[in-house]
Amino acid sequence: MTNQAAxxxxxxxxxxxxxxxTTRSGARVRTGVAFRSDALDRLDAADMRMLGDLGVRQVIDLRTSFERASKPDALPEGADYAVLDVQGDHSTGADLVEVLTDPARAEAVFGDGGATSFMHEVNRVLVTAEDARAGYAEVVRRIAAGAGATVVHCSAGKDRTGWAAALVLELVDVPREAVVADYLASNDRLSGIQASMRAACERSGVDPALIEPMTKCRRAYLDEAYAEVERAFGSFEGYIRDGLGLDSPTIEALRGRMLG
Incomplete structure (x- = not known):
């Protein structure tokens, strides 16, 4: 169960x-401590006020330099802004834009199951890449130590942010099925992003069906991340300890903030 009142x-x-x-032990995850989101570049005055009312004091941006430059965040007054580029500050965003303006290249890259394979690869990289591990560890530290509420976001708020959310919920012992449900909840909120991507494809002559697997959250994508955890670190505990380097005091601090 997720509280969506805010x-x-x-x-x-x-x-x-x-x-x-609700955690496995019956504890309740506090509302108003950590939020997940898509990009914050479009915030209007009313939504900016809402972030202030929610006590947001920290915004963590997981996007690449290309994404940040093209759509910089609008930030609530007084909020700390942290860039934790979990994709190594490379040009993935720019490359994707270029691919989607070239019908032949788009077909070559994303046709014949390529888009689905791409999404599986993204989720593996978010687990094992050095920049991703450093970034996600810092997400946990910042939420654990933060004064006020924290917003973690990327562009669509589904993949990079989805893994951040899964990590935090796992660390506070939320059952796996509830973590998956939170991940899949993005699908009901992405119609605008999906429509804009379809429109961009149509303008450039790219078949929108090619990129459809990239516009959704599928359980198989998140399962791929968990499988990568097992392959690379043996267990989720191994991932936390050896992959992210998080110590017990940090995890206890996170639970102290997140659990009521």
Missing amino acids: GPLSTAPNFRDLGGH
Whole structure:
């Protein structure tokens, strides 16, 4: 169960509270501590006020330099802004834009199951890449130590942010099925992003069906991340300890903030 009372923001439809879940031991995950979102570049005055009312004091941006430069965040007054590029600050975003303006290249890259394979690869990289591991560890540290509420976001708020949300919920012992449900909840909030991607494809002559697997959350994508955890680190505990380097005091601090 997830508490959605705080959102979504009208200009960030995938904004929502990570609180409201029940842990395996019966504890309740506090609302108002950590939020997940899509990009914050479109915030209007009303939504900016809402972030202030929610006590947001920290915004964590997981996007690449290309994404940040093209659509810089609008930030609530006084909020700390942290860039934690979990894709190594490379040009993935720019490359994707270029691919989607070239019908032949798009067919070569994303046709014949290529888009689905791409999404599986993305989820593996988010687990094992050095920049991703450093970034996600810092997400946990910042939420654990933060004064006020924290918003973690990327562009659509589904993949990079989805793994951040899964990590935090796992660390506070939310059952796996509830973590998966939170991940899949993005699908009901992405119609605007999906429509804009279809329109961009149509303008450039790219078949929108090619990129459809990239516009959705599928359980198989998240399962691929968990499988990568097992392959690379043996267990989720191994991932936390050896992959992210998180110590017990940090995890206890996170639970102290997140659990009521």
